[in-house]
Amino acid sequence: MRICVLGSGSRGNATYIESGETALLIDCGFSGKETAKRLAAIGVPMERLTALLVTHEHMDHIKGIGVLSRRWKLPVFANLDTISAAGDTLTSLHALREICPGAAFAIKDLRIHPFAISHDAANPMGFVVQNQRWRVGYCTDTGTVTKVMSHRLTRCHCLIMESNHDPELLRNGPYPIYLQQRIRSKTGHLDNQTAADFLAELAHDSLRHIYLAHLSEANNRPEIALRHATQAFNNLADDQPRPTISVATQDCPTECLVLRE
DSSP states (O other): OEEEEEEOSTTOOEEEEEETTEEEEEOOOSOHHHHHHHHHHTTOOGGGOOEEEOSOOOHHHHTTHHHHHHHHTOEEEEOHHHHHHHGGGGOSOSEEEEOOTTOOEEETTEEEEEEEOOOSSSSOEEEEEEOSSOEEEEEOOOSSOOHHHHHHHTTOSEEEEEOOBOHHHHHHSSSOHHHHHHHHSTTSOOBHHHHHHHHHHTOOTTOOEEEEEOOOTTTOOHHHHHHHHHHHHHTSOTTSOOOEEEEOOSSSOOOOEEOOO
16 A cells, blocks of 8 residues: 655645555645646656545645546545535536445445544544555544544554644744634644644554644644654553654655555
8 A cells, every 4th residue: 555645734635545456535635736746746647546535625625626526537535514515616526426424435445434523614524544454544634532533543554643733833823812712622623742642542563654744834843743743652662663753744745655564
């Protein structure tokens, strides 16, 4: 299985996952041209894509979904609440496949299990994507950690998890009070320490890699998020294997992770 976060943050999100003959994008908050550019940077032509998955209707996650679906004849997998809330942005799709939290489905070589998350959107979801050997967990917009998240994201070999903000930077930053309150709420975004503690709870011997995602450019710094996550794993038992941790950025794709024996 091959994974790459093409970009993550408030200006656009997209993650590429492939296995065998199947290649997915989870979300696409970039223009079609920008998405093609980022895929080309990792050696993937647009023709390689099989389908598009949508977590929720916020524009930084769906901006390019419609044009990619129409231009490349790609089915879009989303729940109907999200489609309705997105308005004109997700109309005239090549094909819509209705999905809902808790109901697993297959796309060729991959099995996907959507699960509910806590965000200020119509019916937001995270995903676990797996083939016969590997499991990847994706959750980039949630204001709190839930039992459902813990259950679904256990035993993953790769986790893509938001580490959105540093509370002090948020408090002293440029955002007005109402927006700070929204971000800190249970339907907002995870702060660095909460994300780090949750990731450490999900630790197991076969967890290989973690991407810290959806960092706020105004209210976070990559080195701060990375420090919190690294320290959380350093607090585990000495014999507990440590995954590699990297930070997904807004402006360029991460290095591709290949999960193999």
